[in-house]
């Protein structure tokens with residue numbers, strides 16, 4: 001079972017209630033990882049971050065620093081991978 | 096490569112400390128001589144690869160900012176409730192706790208009610224990591240009061256062409272340099288202190304320099320050839336040259352255009368690419384005379400030019416479409432617009448293409464690259480206009496004609512990143528366009544959230560000037576709220592933005608204004624609380640060394656104990672975030688912008704408060720590993736390595752750059768649908784076009800209404816954004832130069848109007864009027880009057896600095912009519928008529 005380093009930032013952190021955790025994953029994909037992470041309100045991250053099988057536009061998931069495209073939820077995650085999930089700040093514009 | 100600083104001179108028992116200049120955004124390496132806790136001298140750091148030991152006048156004068164007796168050294172509170180221009184705020188000094196309590200209380204109320212009601216005007220380009228503070232507060236309303244002047248159209252086009260933020264010609268290898276409306280290598284833009292040496296070296300080895308500028312600028316004065324031109328018509332000059340290359344000389348880099356750009360992609364009569372059932376863009380196989388997917392037709396069979404038929408429908412290559420457009424842009428026709436003789440347009444075009452050596456190659460680091468030692472470089476003056484998108488596209492396409500983009504000798508992208516964020520595959524073998532680089536593109540929204548309507552500028556760059564129009568007429572744009580508070584973060588919108596009266600009106604309406612700055616300014620006079628920041632000689636950061644030559648960081652460190660009772664801006668913003676209960680979001684934002692999210696060993700904990708030193712220590716370690724933290728940088732100054740040829744040249748490998756900007760047309764079509772669905776039918780969409788051409792702007796139209804002259808502003812190396820005009824060391828110098836003495840007017844025009852040097856005159860534009868003294872000179876186009884940004888400031892706390900009138904921005908109009916509808920770029924030229932002022 002691969003062990004994944006998960007980091008949650010912003011709204012995603014507030015949903016899961018932690019910033020960093022090692023997750024033992026029984027599956028091998030980003031989708032399975034998101035399903036394996038429970039949220040404080042009893043659901044899981046997949047239910048929160050995924051809409052009609054695609055990653056929602058206002059959230060980002062990065063595997064080892066590379067952004068997962070909305071339709072790439074079947075991307076493989078392996079032992080030791082660093083996965084970051086975060087809300088994209090809608091207002092991070094201006095300048 | 097890390098290098099210890101070797102001071103050039105040693106004096107007394109003091110110490111030379113390495114740091115980074117903060118007098119403009121470019122961050123030249125400095126060394127500061129400190130004795131008994133007093134900074135006595137600043138010199139350029141000869142080991143810094145950006146500035147090569149040189150400093151510009153502003154960098155040399157940095158001590159006069161640190162020790163300026165007019166600096167604010169303790170928080171201030173306003174006691175006079177009356178807010179008007181010129182009214183004394185009745186400042187009293189207060190303690191930090193009281194000041195922060197007031198600010199947190201007032202902004203906290205806004206945040207609870209509707210965080211969008213906070214409007215933040217932001218400056219301080221070196222501390223760009225902190226620009227996200229308004230976003231975590233919850234407001235989309237932040238803008239630089241400066242940026243839209245310079246790069247409103249420039250940055251989106253650079254990002255769209257090759258994922259870069261800016262661009263510069265290859266100083267080392269370029270042999271023929273056309274410079275349009277830019278001070279690169281002389282007086283402004285990218286690391287002027289170092290680039291002036293690079294430019295001088297290039298000229299010593301024989302590089303020819305041709306400068307187009309309405310005024311005899313420093314660059315023009317040093318050039319082999321100065322071509323005076325009417326402001327805002329540089330595009331016409333370049334379109335005329337493109338006509339010469341494509342229609343008259345038939346000389347352009349066919350291989351580059353065919354293989355490295357999307358110029359051969361087929362375009363239908365609707366202006367969109369023609370795609371097959373799998374969505375792949377088609378090209379024409381000229382050997383077998385049929386169309387095929389871009390990746391299926393052999394490279395040597397792809398047609399660059401031509402009109403064809405597919406299923407009974409006419410198609411043309413993208414290159415053919417521009418060739419057809421250029422047919423009418425003859426040198427004679429363009430000469431009518433820009434006033435440069437047609438023969439000069441032809442001659443420069445010919446010299447340029449000769450110097451480009453199309454077909455030649457160069458070997459670098461074991462790889463063969465195309466070698467194109469001729470390039471056109473440009474910046475603010477040539478493209479900060481209401482059709483700025485077309486200006487920028489024209490200059491890029493002209494460079495593409497000789498195949499010089501991102502190749503040795505040519506026109507090189509200056510990226511913001513080294514990690515490849517902005518280089519990724521797009522559709523059908525093209526590089527993905529990245530018009531937004533400082534933040535993600537905001538999705539369309541109606542009613543809009545932001546007062547500068549960012550949701551309606553999908554490829555634009557934060558049109559801060561629109562705030563006046565939207566806030567004063569919110570119903571026109573569907574804005575459902577009014578800003579009630581303002582934060583001025585090293586920003587002086589009253590001085591730096593167009594339509595001064597309207598900016599003042601906005602500030603008058605604010606219930607609460609807080610300013611974070613070093614000095615009192617025209618804008619801080621409207622503040623309720625003033626929070627004094629530290630100067631660059633008293634604060635900490637890591638500064639990015641500038642591409643395209645190197646990659647690395649230099650340190651900014653306190654070289655003396657901070658004066659008075661000031662605080663680092665980071666500490667102020669962090670304290671406010673904590674007091675208002677969003678420290679966790681602030682830390683998360685820093686986790687993202689500092690890259691800690693991708694190197695989680697350095698991740699900030701959500702609820703812990705970190706000092707500025709801790710942030711930059713983590714930042715240093717996260718990039719350079721265990722042995723290089725902030726302390727290492729404080730001793731060594733900087734670390735860098737030269738960019739490899741592979742990083743600097745064609746960094747996107749085989750991906751094609753856009754010649755035909757179809758995505759801009761697509762973006763405009765999508766925006767039109769969204770706006771129309773909400774009943775917005777009068778939004779300016781006409782610039783969402785895939786190719787540039789000559790089209791007169793509102794400024795040209797204004798000329799028909801009796802405003803017969805063009806007014807421009809210009810900068811010199813001695814001052815930044817008008818901000819440094821308050822520094823006596825600098826104004827003592829600039830005041831001795833006649834070009835900073837008054838409104839420059841050509842001698843022939845002056846004679847015709849009966850105006851003499853020193854005479855009081857008035858300039859009247861459609862947007863405003865200013866008065867000043869005439870300064871009759873030879874070195875300016877006869878149809879143009881010029882006003883230095885170094886001439887004066889209206890509100891100056893240093894009584895040694897004279898007020899001389901002529902606040903140029905009062906002549907400008909910030910409305911949509913004077914804004915590029917696609918990029919948000921601002922028109923920086925005004926049409927004016929000149930009146931004599933009688934007493």
Ligand code: SF4
Nearest residue numbers: 116119122123151154
């Ligand atoms: S260009 Fe001048 S002001 Fe800007 S960082 Fe360099 S020395 Fe300082």
